[in-house]
Amino acid sequence: MTTDFWFACIGAVLIAMALFTFIRHTHLLRRILAFNIMGSGVFLILVGLAQHQRQTDPVPQALVLTGIVVAVAATALALIIFRRFYQLSGRTELDEDQQ
């Protein structure tokens, strides 16, 4: 049981928790948070699993770095759209009956 493997396991747990929140809750902000936590879980697995199987590896580090940039951009976009949506509608969730 290496530390790297632990990272991967914790990643899996984080993903499971975040997925639950993502599906269970309709509050748009909570979903953004859940998405970020899920992302962190995936990154942990990406680094942990690869280093558990082989030696220390620069490639997953590079990938995670790119992944974080992408996740930040996506979060920013989601936040700005959500804020505008909230200003216009006063709602924090999507109306499900809307087509």
Add this chain to the structure above:
Amino acid sequence: MNLIPLLLVIPLAWALLSLLLPRLPIGLLALAGIVLQLGTAAMLWNNVQVHGASSYAIGDWVAPLGITLVADGLTVTLLAMTALIAVVCAFYAIFYLRAYEKERRYFWPLFWFLLAALNGIWLAGDLFNLYVGLELLTLSAVGMVTLSGERHALAAGLRYLYAALLGSLAYLLGVALLYGAYGTLDLGQLSSLLDANLMTQLALALMTFGLLMKTAVFPLHSWLPPAHGGALAPVSAILSALVVKSSFYILARLWMDAGDALMPVSAAQLLGTLGALAIIWGGWQAFRQSEIKMLVAYSTVAQLGYLMLLFPLAIGQSQQSAVLAWQGTMLHLLSHGFAKAAMFLAVGTLVLAVGKKRVVDMAGISAKMPLALFAFGLASISIMGLPPSGGFNAKWLLMQSAIQSGQWHWVAVLLVGSLITASYVFRVFSVSFQKDADPQIRSTHPALDLSALLLAAIAIALGFAAAIPVELLTLPEDML
């Protein structure tokens, strides 16, 4: 000189240009840029046809640390389709956006980022770059959906963004598992390394789920109609014609390169069943819609279902049947791209002219806007899969594949799909021919009609010139 990097450099440069210098005549600049890109794609097409597939390692860094771009027959076909549809949509947008002063500011930068993402996806040779491409694509597509900043557009954009992000993470998780197990992300290397164990199958299943989400395959389609149906006409055209195809393209590459020996045949049949349900459900919903753009958007849901028939027809079947299925699916992807873009552009012109959105508001329109309706009609021929059109040839190939592999139930799906499509398309025509109605219309620029007609004509021309793309589309494993 290697042409491959130009296809990324041009859109990125133009994106920055139109973002930073909005006072320039951005529309005309964009047209020049996209024509340049079309030329590059055409030259690359020619190169591949003459010399075969080529690749390019950015900065001479080779995989796994570097990024390798690959151009083969399928890639250049898709690049050419993208450039061609984009050039027409850009031309259309220049005139269409005159009515949308505020939206125009951000349309062009997003348009270019989207093109860069698409080209990146077609050219990517490894799984992680596909992920980056997908994310860039999602972000710019969501930006385009929300351009108007109105409440319904924002809601549609959010729905789209959440679905796409969930899909991306599922995909990335699959990538992480594969990298953990095999230590490479290069598609070519992976296809020879993969063996059938639980880890690989789980990874492929996760990636498949993510891509299905992004492709809006039934029952994961609910984000698509509001996003595609609510956006501006040129945006809808690009989204339906190109963006959803990119995730399907990755899915197809994944399964045909790697998954055919790893995944059980029943999984392929399951994907086909989802496609069949999409065809029926999407068609039925399209028939029920009261807004004309929503009708076209649900039609996309249905048409994406046809693409899913690739899996049951190709996996676990004879080589001949697989080749036919592959050619048919890719031809369908092309013709649907042109036809659906034409349809959205034509419908956009109609809505702009009439000023109302519902199908019944189009009563008597055939007398006032014959060209837009004619473009819609030509595009519908391909969408319905009637001859002569690319859509028909694609259906013919799929049908031959199904008959040769003895899977008659997929033949039935293809036929039922055509009938449902005909019923919702002719709903529009029936209304447009009504005699008593006298719709008040705003005059629109003839360039709008011309753009839609051009794309529709290409979809029809694919009925006669299908040999050109089909010859380039051999099975991926023969090429890599």
Add this chain to the structure above:
Amino acid sequence: MNFWLPLLVLATSLVAALFIFTLPEERHALRGSFNLLAAVVKIALVGWMIIAVANQQTFETRFTLMGDIDFVLRADALSLLFAGLSSLLWLFTTIYAMGYLEGTPQRSRFFGFFSLCVASTMGVSMAGNLFTFLIFFEMLTLSTYPLVVHKGSAEALRAGRTYLFYTIGGGVALLVGIASLHALVGHTEFVETGVLRDVSPDLYPALTAIFVLLIAGLGVKAAIVPLHGWLPAAMVAPAPVSALLHAVAVVKAGAFGVVRVIYNVFGVEFSYQLGVLVPLAAVASFTIIWGSIQALRQSDIKKRLAFSTVSQVSYIILGLSLFGPIGTMGGLVHLLHQGIMKVTLFFCAGIFAETLGITRIRDLNGVGKRMPLTSAAFTIGAFGMIGIPPVAGFISKWYLGWGAMEAGLHWVLGVLLVSSLLNAAYFLPVIYRLWFARPAPEWPDEQIPAGRFETNPWLLLPTVITAAFSLGAGVFAAAAWSPLSWAELIAVREYLS
């Protein structure tokens, strides 16, 4: 030149269609002259090909569509039979339609799609394999829809829906049939005497199923009972549409497809061996009788003519399914004869409606004195349908009866006899009313007053000419250039090669 000519023939009406679509609505003179010019050029080109084909030349346009599928246009004796009919009648119907639609809106759309229909018909006639045939067959469906709903009334839109329901359904059956045949045989080329003679007997059940699918798909357009429902509904369209398309182009495209399937795909001898011809003859016979009985029950002129079409087209199918050259000749020659005669009748019906507002048979009393030429033309057409010599229809029935004797199907004679009596029963009262009944004090809705001509000369001229053709085709049946001689040429090539 032999490569380009079939394409050129197709292009004459296709270019006309595209040109007309782009013309503004008010350019009536330019549109009309271009349309007529295209029609005349087409007749000249088809005439050239007819002479050349009689001298054993062939014309073929062929290029690869994808993989093992070719796009083939070929002018052989059989295709020119149908192409000649359509190109000739295109000219007359266009003249007629220009008179008929004078002063109505949406003429650009009408003439554009009309030319497109003719282009599709030419494609159907010259298609060199089933795949190409299907392309034009479906194109015909799509380009006729705007003509059926041309009036835009609720009734027209409803008829349009019915029309699509039948024809698209038929198209699907045809598509499955062709795709299966392609998967089984590897190609769907039309070859004299067919391509299936050497297949293994294990495939016979599959081939029978394919035959049924193909005939069902084609039978929708050929209006074989019970697939005929669209035809009476589509009568809501303007008279020139009913005349050219529903009496000639669309139903004949179906019947012509049956000819191709039996003679050039399955081969008539193989079809006989497969045992599908006699059931087909039975279905055709039923259609003939049933259509005639329905026609008898109609009080509307166009509806009666429509059901008469249902019945008459099945004469063609009947002739084709009689094994032997004489029956084939009867069927083929009727393809031409019925076309000319039925166009004449629909022209007359349109004139009655436009000039005097008459759409019902009971209002026709005494029209003969007011409109002698039109009534005479109607009488010639009706006599032809009944089979009274020397009108063309007599020749058809004579050969059909003879062919039935040769094929040993004596019951067919009974069918012919009964149907002729029924034809007489629904046409003779009309003729009686025209000439001998006392006219009503005033016509229902007189639009065009009697001047130098009894009606608009644009309507009258083509009607008189097609009536003359109906008579001429019967009187000069023995001449070298009659439809009968051409049908004989085809039958000889089909059975003796």
